[in-house]
Amino acid sequence: MAGTPASQAIFFIASVIIASVVVVALYGTTGSLSGAVVVRNSHLTDQLKSEIVIINDPAASSHPGVYVLNTGKTSLDNSTDTIALMVNGVYQTIITSDIENDDGNLQWDPSEVVNLTISGVNPAGKSVKVVVANGVSDTEQL
């Protein structure tokens, strides 16, 4: 019985330590989980607000480029290395990606058109797919 107070103290301290470890682990795990949810929601929000439409005229026999209209609610990145262009499923290197009706701020804003030029391939009569940085895409048969 002489060891009883000591063992009681050990049990008490052990239970407090275990509870603290559980709380710290729970806090960290929940933090990671909520952080991931916030990042995922932010990505989905960005995707939902973004939209593009290929507006080339299928009736035209030749196309000086692929015209892509920003029909979303947010500005998009129009630099050539952030846009993917495929013609009949084959990736094409974009030469230029100029904004046709820029309002002067050099950003691809809603209702502005980007002209994507490629070399060596006439997209007339072919399936064209354009994908922007956040994964939003449009496909059109020209």
Added chain:
Amino acid sequence: MFSTMGFGISVATAIIAIGLILTATVHYERVSNSCESLQDARDEKHAMRLSELDTAIGVYSTSQYHYEDQGSIENTSGSDNFYIKNTGTTSIDKADLIVLVNGASDSFNPELSGWAYPGDGFQATLDLDLGDDVKIVTANGRSVHAGVV
């Protein structure tokens, strides 16, 4: 001994309970804000779809906007005038209209400005040749095609 162990377990339970409350308080707000932003984006997407469905335009060769004049532009010497009518149920910013002639981007001359309310028609001018294909696109991607005859 059992009463002290019971006290220890009570303290441990209290620590875990306080930890749970603290965790929920700290993380709930930012997850909640993020979910609200997502819901707002869903609502905006819904509004975009509605706006697209409500938007429609027609190209006519005369200001009478007769059915038989739809989809054609009469070729004349010099600049060619034609008429665009808002046939949808939402207003259109004329400055946001995009025009392609034979597949290439072009611009109205003079430039268009102001709003076209549902049912409104207005004149537009382009330099066109016989057989040209004209495509006019609204800011939300709705388009109309016309041929020069």
